Amino acid sequence: MTIRLLLADDQKVVRAGFRALLEDEPGLEIVAEARDGLEAVELATKYQASIVLMDVRMPRLDGIEATRRLTKAGTDSPDVIVVTTFDDDEYVYGALRSGAAGFLLKDTPAETLVNAIRAVDAGHGLIMPQVTRRVISRFAALSPDPGRTGDLDALTPRERDVLVQVARGGSNAEIARALFVEEATVKSHVSSILLKLGLQSRVQAVICAYETGLVTAGGR
Known part of the structure; x- marks a missing residue:
């Protein structure tokens, strides 16, 4: 079954980069692009996205709240993979609590990104190893x-x-x-x-x- 992707990022160049990496991958289809969290929620529903690659810092509605709204929708809602940079620690914890199925960095290699998408689609949540150490150390300290x-x-x-x-x-x-x-x-x-x-x-x-x-x- 084809994995239907939605790219949510307020920077056009970032969306274009992900599209270039993913659009020729077998079994993946980019069904829409969103410029902010509100569009992400609306278009994910409209185009029945399987997975949303979600930026965190976006105008109108940030990726954390957009993730929360999507995951609250129930079993028919898409999985969300949060994609951001190392300086977003506070956003990471909020996004994970909001129901994100995975967390990746924007400089993730193409092969890792594709494998991550397939893993989440198969029901395996993930965080990149570099980020896992930061997240676990944060919660272990509590x-x-x-x-x-x-x-x-x-x-x-x-x-x-x-x-x-x-x-x-x-x-x-x-x-x-x-x-x-x-x-x-x-x-x-x-x-x-x-x-x-x-x-x-x-x-x-x-x-x-x-x-x-x-x-x-x-x-x-």
Whole structure:
């Protein structure tokens, strides 16, 4: 099935750059371009985009709020990959909490960008390794929120084990090996975790693991 892409960035040259990288890739189709967050929300719905490559700093409506509006739409909403630069740390955390399925840098190599799009389309949230370290260190430095520890009560012991592995950055295959289960079983557990915790993405699950104290700096 073709992955329908929407490019959302207020800079025309950036959109043109992404188009040049992506438009000839098999299985990908760029269905629209948006100059701000409001257009991104409107056009993603109009053109039934599968994935939105979303800038953060845009006029009228920023990428964080645009992401929040899109992900609140439910199961028919597109996945959002936030694309920005290293100096946007505060925006990163807001975007991830808003339901973004992934996070990439604007200087991402073409091959990495394409692989990221395909991974998110397949249901695997991601953050680039360079950014993962920054995000995880930020949340690892926080004290657990006592008001959120009860969020984990709905999870089975095995689901908690899986969530710990997700928070540590493990892929489904790596988690399966660590827990001596089938990869399909891990996928099922991850889906159940997201449903029970009311999360939109694997990335949000990482944040939840740190905020609830399930995972802390240096161990569980």
